[in-house]
Amino acid sequence: MENYNPLIIQRADPYIYKHTDGYYYFSASVPAYNLIELRRSKTISGLAHAMPRTIWRKHATGTGEESELIWAPEIHFVNGKWYVYYAAAHTTEFDANGMFQHRMYVIECDATDPMETEDNWVEKGRVQTPLDTFALDATVFEHQEHLYYVWAQKDPEIFGNTNIYIAEMENPWTLKTTPFMLTKPEYEWETQIFAVNEGPAILHRNGKFFLTFSGSATDENYCMGMLYADEDSDLLDPASWTKVDHPVFTSDVEHDLLGPGHNSFTVSEDGQKDLLVYHIRNYADIKGDPLYDPNRHTMIQEFSYDTDGFPVFGSPVQFTDLSN
Amino acid sequence: MENYNPLIIQRADPYIYKHTDGYYYFSASVPAYNLIELRRSKTISGLAHAMPRTIWRKHATGTGEESELIWAPEIHFVNGKWYVYYAAAHTTEFDANGMFQHRMYVIECDATDPMETEDNWVEKGRVQTPLDTFALDATVFEHQEHLYYVWAQKDPEIFGNTNIYIAEMENPWTLKTTPFMLTKPEYEWETQIFAVNEGPAILHRNGKFFLTFSGSATDENYCMGMLYADEDSDLLDPASWTKVDHPVFTSDVEHDLLGPGHNSFTVSEDGQKDLLVYHIRNYADIKGDPLYDPNRHTMIQEFSYDTDGFPVFGSPVQFTDLSN
DSSP, X not given: OOOOSSSBTTOEEEEEEEOTTSOEXXXXXXXXXXXXXEEEESSTGGGGTOOOEEEEEOOOXXXXXXXXXXXXXXXXXXXXXEEEEEEEESOSSOOTTSOOOOEEXXXXXXXXXXXXXXXXXXXXXXXXXXXXXXXXXXXXXXXXXXXXXXXXXXXXXXXXXXXXXXXXXXXXXXXXXXXXXXXXOOSGGGOSSSOBEEEEEEEEETTEEEEEEEESOSSTTOEEEEXXXXXXXXXXXXXXXXXXXXXXXXXXXXXXBEEEEEEEEEEOTTSOSEEEEEEEESXXXXXXXXXXXXXXXXXXXXXXXXXXXXXXXXXXXXXXXXXX | OOOOSSSBTTOEEEEEEEOTTSOEEEEEEOTXXXXXXXXXXXXXXXXXTOOOEEEEEOOOTTSSTTOEEEEEEEEEEETTEEEEEEEEESOSSOOTTSOOOOEEEEEEEOSSSTTSOGGXXXXXXXXXXXXXXXXXXXXXXXXXXXXXXXXXXXXXXXXXXXXXXXXXXXXXXXXXXXXXXXXXXXXXXXXXXXOBEEEEEEEEETTEEEEEEXXXXXXXXXXXXXXXXXXXXXXXXXXXXXXXSSOSBOOBXXXXXXXXXXXXXXXXXXXXXXXXXXXEESOSOOOSOGGGOOOEEEEEXXXXXXXXXXXXXXXXXXXXOOOO
16 A cells, blocks of 8 residues: 555544445544535545545534534444534634633434435434533444443543543443543643643554543644553443553654644555554644644554554654655 | 546635746635645646645735635746735625625735745735726736736626636736726526636637636536637737637536536646646535535646647546545
8 A cells, every 4th residue: 555645635633434335434624614524435545536525514603502613523333324423612712711612513324325415414412421511522432332432521620621531322422421531631741732632542453442642732742642451341440541651653843744643543455454544734833823724634654563462653654755 | 647536625716837946836715715825746646645835814804805705816927926816805795786795916925935934925915907896816927028917807887797808917916908808708608597707717829829718607507618819919909819609618417527617727747738727516416505615626637739729628537436
């Protein structure tokens, strides 16, 4: 597999899911934060040229929930139906804590082809958690017939912006258990400018669950951290999870590979190689609010495992040389 | 040359300029209509993965001119400096004629690398024409030491939305002569849903100037028309120009190649082949205002000439098959 990097221009928070129909499905934040779109291709490189279909649009500005800043949609296939988890705000203003006001939502589609028409997508509403605070970046995974929900949320009692939680789900839009906090920003590398743990992603390999996440401000300080748990442990028990004390994937400032993070995982076309999907910036001198700078780009690269079965992500690959 | 089509996802009104530094520079409308960006690559196919740089941002909403709907930026190199011509409105609302309220503007950069930083770009303000009406889609070209400006504008005295005009320029931001109208929407193929002539592009070949433009509504009715003039004629004289009575490039509805238009021209890497650049839609069932549907994509394809030296554009090429 030879892929260009960046793979996809101006798509942040990238998520790639390889379905049983042979297609790679791709969802991500769009620069206007105004809609959810999907694209698909039978090859990863083809995603760069695959024509998106809009599957959901934000509610009209000023009408309340889900009317602004649609972030980090992830497409999942659960119990034979399609779901997209995303975060949305009712305003672009900050709350009293100086934070955005996102909550988490989900839409459902029971058609075979999730890109056929947006008419096939139904709003299942907000995913409720006990705390009514800034919440985002939900992902789900299944294990031994349990469905788990993992996300980032603010707790007013805890220093910093967001921590990462896990809960079991009763169905794809409702939690069954209380949330359990798995990690909060505590080390230097996850508290640069902002104390943040967000963008969780799950990798199930070698008898373990690995949970990667992103820490610090979303500039060149942004980086990936990791937790792991034995696959037979109680995944809802924070004591089952161990947090690696150092970041596992960071900027390469010399080559303008800045702030790699908000990752997901997929596999190569032949199913033999694990691939890391993430976004990156290629310049630091951003004018104005970085949120409205569209130039976070989707990257993809192989990674390997050490002799203990732990993933070794290495460093961000160089941008493809386009001069030939 | 083997290029994927679409070449670039979600870029409308595409403009590609091959500079003396060996780079192809690309400018186009972005889906959020909020900024002007450039990308460049030494190959055309590389433009799909080339990382854009923002070079100018719209003024803040509510502050007057150039604060909304930045459309159709074109990058040109004139007298040793870079210019980008674009249209902008002061509001997203319609005027009394039910039309958008764009006027034409230009920015200038005297750095060698136009992508180095947006700090190098200076606003030269509005390009004034005698009529204070909806105006957009400006392009410029030089011939025998004269600089010409070609654009689309509403004349309240003429039926329809916009006509196409030419004038000579005193400098890259000021007209020297009055405008001369070269074409207005009159045939059936340029008056479907809306009577429109817009998106002019200039091709100088075989002793002639060819002026292509786009007509009708921007759905599957959108198509390209053409005028031509002898290169030695007075280009400001409408009588020098002959309008072809039929469209020269239209939809292929059977293959979902819909509304090709707003074209520009470039040449292959070896300089031997002329290439047509345009945008297209791939589905007709758009929800809501088509203006806010981001899925107009940049296409590129070769074209040839007939025995009289006239361009033969053929039909839109099929989308590249991404299933392998």
